[in-house]
Amino acid sequence: MGAPSTPPANFTGGNTQGLDPAPVPTQAGLDPIIVQVITIKRFEFDGIDQFKYSTKVLDIGTGTGLWPIDFADEFPGAEVIGTDISPIQPAWVPPNVKFELEDATDTWTWAENSIDFVHMRYLFGAIADWNGLFKEAFRTCKPGGYIQSCEIDPAFCCDDGTIDYDLAIRALNKLVRDGGEKMGRSFCVVEERLQLTAAEAAGFVDIKEVNYKLPVGGWTKDVRLGEIGQFLKSTMDNDIEGYTLILWHDILGWPKDEYQVCLMNMRKALKNKRYHAYMNLRYVYARKPEQEKTDEE
Numbered sequence: 001m002g003a004p005s006t007p008p009a010n011f012t013g014g015n016t017q018g019l020d021p022a023p024v025p026t027q028a029g030l031d032p033i034i035v036q037v038i039t040i041k042r043f044e045f046d047g048i049d050q051f052k053y054s055t056k057v058l059d060i061g062t063g064t065g066l067w068p069i070d071f072a073d074e075f076p077g078a079e080v081i082g083t084d085i086s087p088i089q090p091a092w093v094p095p096n097v098k099f100e101l102e103d104a105t106d107t108w109t110w111a112e113n114s115i116d117f118v119h120m121r122y123l124f125g126a127i128a129d130w131n132g133l134f135k136e137a138f139r140t141c142k143p144g145g146y147i148q149s150c151e152i153d154p155a156f157c158c159d160d161g162t163i164d165y166d167l168a169i170r171a172l173n174k175l176v177r178d179g180g181e182k183m184g185r186s187f188c189v190v191e192e193r194l195q196l197t198a199a200e201a202a203g204f205v206d207i208k209e210v211n212y213k214l215p216v217g218g219w220t221k222d223v224r225l226g227e228i229g230q231f232l233k234s235t236m237d238n239d240i241e242g243y244t245l246i247l248w249h250d251i252l253g254w255p256k257d258e259y260q261v262c263l264m265n266m267r268k269a270l271k272n273k274r275y276h277a278y279m280n281l282r283y284v285y286a287r288k289p290e291q292e293k294t295d296e297e
């Protein structure tokens, strides 16, 4: 990673700039990225074909329910349930989709061994205990069932040093890392390998990871990634205040009077065409082992 994890010595906590993802990022802002990203990597793993038939699928922390709707359209034989603590899901959905209010950090209400496929996406900043979350996914998954977890880190990274001395980006990265730590709910799930550790600890097998560097802005030569980068940049530009406000003022208590200047400098950094920043995104796929046969069977 090219981006330093701490601000330079003369960083005072704010008159540079700083941004941070909000504890609950605005759904509207994330949607364009989501739509783009899932077209890179959708429902791809060994065994996906079985979802053509009668299966029960859970989407945890579903938000506006984009993923269940897409999945249900593609696999009409599946019953797809999206859960969330916020009732922000649409009413007009495919007949094989429904939504339920449920806190993913509590014990799930779904019975043991009852779900064929558990999907979780963009829960960074929302989960204190990733091992606990994956433990519930494991418990509710049928033997031989699958999970898919997708997370993105809001910290800016770079491989060619072009962002290394930008104080706004340094402040953003510090805000994200320190804010997550103080809240006890990390925003840097990819960096901390939390999905992988949790999948392993829960007992899943055949754990696979697929990693992407998502450019911030259209600087990459790859046309598809460039398009995603433009979405990502626009989203950040639009939502930066929503992402940073609570962390800056309430969680970390950084100097109030420096916040607006920081925001302005962050927006300037986003527009800087010489910068080659990206965010890390990781898909983790895993399978619950088939039940071991006992001697009596």
Ligand SMILES: C[S@@+](CC[C@H](N)C(=O)[O-])C[C@H]1O[C@@H](n2cnc3c(N)ncnc32)[C@H](O)[C@@H]1O
Pocket (backbone or CB within 6 Å): 024, 025, 027, 030, 034, 060, 061, 062, 063, 064, 065, 066, 067, 083, 084, 085, 086, 102, 103, 104, 105, 120, 121, 122, 123, 126
């Ligand atoms: C960034 S959104 C992602 C939405 C969706 N997964 C997607 O990819 O489009 C995070 C969602 O997680 C939900 N969430 C946060 N904490 C939660 C919890 N403890 N239990 C269930 N959902 C939660 C939020 O309400 C929000 O809708």
